[in-house]
Amino acid sequence: xxxxxxxxxxxxxxxxxxxxxxxxxxxxxxxxxxxxxxxxxxxxxxxxxxxxxxxxxxxxxxxxxxxxxxxxxxxxxxxxxxxxxxxxxxxxxxxxxxxxxxxxxxxxxxxxxxxxxxxxxxxxxxxxxxxxxxxxxxxxxxxxxxxxxxxxxxxxxxxxxxxxxxxxxxxxxxxxxxxxxxxxxxxxxxxxxxxxxxxxxxxxxxxxxxxxxxxxxxxxxxxxxxxxxxxxxxxxxxxxxxxxxxxxxxxxxxxxxxxxxxxxxxxxxxxxxxxxxxxxxxxxxxxxxxxxxxxxxxxxxxxxxxxxxxxxxxxxxxxxxxxxxxxxxxxxxxxxxxxxxxxxxxxxxxxxxxxxxxxxxxxxxxxxxxxxxxx
Numbered sequence: 049x050x051x052x053x054x055x056x057x058x059x060x061x062x063x064x065x066x067x068x069x070x071x072x073x074x075x076x077x078x079x080x081x082x083x084x085x086x087x088x089x090x091x092x093x094x095x096x097x098x099x100x101x102x103x104x105x106x107x108x109x110x111x112x113x114x115x116x117x118x119x120x121x122x123x124x125x126x127x128x129x130x131x132x133x134x135x136x137x138x139x140x141x142x143x144x145x146x147x148x149x150x151x152x153x154x155x156x157x158x159x160x161x162x163x164x165x166x167x168x169x170x171x172x173x174x175x176x177x178x179x180x181x182x183x184x185x186x187x188x189x190x191x192x193x194x195x196x197x198x199x200x201x202x203x204x205x206x207x208x209x210x211x212x213x214x215x216x217x218x219x220x221x222x223x224x225x226x227x228x229x230x231x232x233x234x235x236x237x238x239x240x241x242x243x244x245x246x247x248x249x250x251x252x253x254x255x256x257x258x259x260x261x262x263x264x265x266x267x268x269x270x271x272x273x274x275x276x277x278x279x280x281x282x283x284x285x286x287x288x289x290x291x292x293x294x295x296x297x298x299x300x301x302x303x304x305x306x307x308x309x310x311x312x313x314x315x316x317x318x319x320x321x322x323x324x325x326x327x328x329x330x331x332x333x334x335x336x337x338x339x340x341x342x343x344x345x346x347x348x349x350x351x352x353x354x355x356x357x358x359x360x361x362x363x364x365x366x367x368x369x370x371x372x373x374x375x376x377x378x379x380x381x382x383x384x385x386x387x388x389x390x391x392x393x394x395x396x397x398x399x400x401x402x403x404x405x406x407x408x409x410x411x412x413x414x415x416x417x418x419x420x421x422x423x
Contacts, residue, residue, distance in 0.1 A: 063116045063168060065144050065193060067098045069184035070171040076100035076225060077114065077350045078273065082222045084138055084147070096138065101272060107279040107340070111226075116383050120403060122147045124154035124339040128163045135163075138226055146171060159220040185271055185359030196261065199254045211256055214262050216409050217244060221262075221269045230273035231296035234332065238393045239269045245396035257362075263400060264357035271350040276333070277340040278346060284341075290333050297332060298325045328393030335389045338382060345378025351387065352379040357401065 068078040068182055082096040098114040115131040127145045135143035156164050186192065207229045217240050224233040247257045248259045279287035339346035391398045 063118045063171075064097050065184075065188060065190050066168075067114050067116050068100075068167075068169045068188035069172065070166075071098065071100040071112065071114070072184055072186075072188045075348075075351070076102045077268070077354055078314075079222055079225060080187050084134070084218055085223050086226065093137075095133065095135065096226075097206055099140075099222075101225065101350070103275055103279065105347050107275065107343045107346060108280050109276060109279050111138075112142040112144060113138055113140050114144040114146055114166075116146045118146075118148055122146075122149065124128075124165065125149050125157060128158045128161055128165075130155070132163050134159045139225075139332060145190060182356050186354050187336045187358075192358065196258075199257055203252075203258055205256060206252065210251075210258070213421060214244070214258055217262055218265060221265050224269055225272060229296065229300075230277040231332075232300045234270055234273045234277075234301060235326070237266050237273065238390065240326070241266045241270075241390060241394035241396060245394055245400055248396075249402060261362060262402070263396075264361060267357060267387060267390055267401070268350060270351045270390055271353045271383065274335055274386060275339055275346055277423070278336055278343075281336070282343070286337065289340075290337070293333050293336060294325050295330055297329050298323055315322050326393070328389065329394050331389040335382075335385055338385060342378055345376065345382050348376070348379040349406050351388065352383040354411065356380070356383060361401070407422075 063192055064080050068080055072078045077100065079109060080097065081101050083097045084093050086093075096113045100114065101109065103109050113131065113135055115127055115134070117127055118165065124145065126269040127147065131143045131145050142164065143162065144166055145158065146166050146168060148168045148169060150165050155165055183340040200211055221240065224237070228236075244266070245263045245344050248263060249256060250259075277293070281292070284292075285286075339349065387401045388398065389399065390396075
């Protein structure tokens with residue numbers, strides 16, 4: 049995050065990666081560099097260093113933001129006030145500031161404001177001392193971060209338009225974690241997945257890899273949206289929440305009457321009953337029903353998708369060891385059901401979600417060989 053004043057802040061990807069790994073180890077789904085905005089795709093106001101999300105049983109969501117600063121003369125009071133205000137705008141449950149060292153007075157001040165302080169040695173020390181029970185993956189994996197940066201730089205030289213297009217899609221996907229109705233967001237995710245996924249096997253290997261990365265992130269965010277909607281409707285009778293889901297998938301944020309008027313103008317057709325729902329509506333309703341009926345497994349579906357797609361798909365050659373419970377059979381099975389529904393909805397092949405093992409390559413190697421492609 050940017051701060052006012054003339055001093056130069058040193059945060060860099062290192063501390064953010066360590067903080068992401070720290071919270072990933074506590075069972076959160078983590079994303080770095082999330083832009084806060086009024087709506088997904090709109091101009092951003094500021095950025096969140098680390099956003100962490102996890103679900104509990106019975107289905108309830110917890111969101112956390114972490115402000116990461118590593119400089120010789122930290123300003124803990126300033127960071128506490130900044131993060132408290134940001135947490136209010138982002139409507140998250142917990143606010144954390146990560147700093148090198150903090151006097152007790154600052155800790156007392158932060159406690160009064162409902163902000164937690166974690167010292168950098170706490171997040172970096174675990175990795176250095178070998179206390180982590182698993183290897184960081186995805187957004188917390190330094191090797192994957194380096195590989196992503198390198199491939200973006202290479203593709204930028206050949207096809208700058210593609211890099212900008214994917215950056216725009218990534219921006220919207222990350223913003224959806226904080227703003228928008230989950231099913232309205234899901235419709236937009238399916239559009240992104242259809243647009244990018246149908247071209248995932250086009251062009252040079254590195255361009256294909258970047259498209260695949262965007263598709264994988266879309267799937268993980270879609271998993272969050274589906275579990276989030278299950279949280280909101282878990283106590284509602286199935287007949288009511290399923291009808292509400294169909295209307296949301298059909299009309300989005302537009303009132304039904306207004307949507308019919310717009311459809312009449314655009315299509316020159318009167319819809320005396322309702323606009324037809326998207327063809328994938330029943331698939332999505334079925335997934336939500338499965339999530340609501342299996343809350344324990346549903347609570348870790350986003351992490352299971354993140355691990356499968358980023359930890360095993362785009363990750364290092366040595367599959368990360370996960371903390372107990374993140375990838376149980378139930379969450380993995382529900383994750384596969386989510387991916388199947390997304391394939392159907394976006395009209396992309398199911399092979400999109402599987403790395404081609406014969407191709408080789410990984411985040412452990414930044415060579416030019418073809419790492420992952422559509423089968």
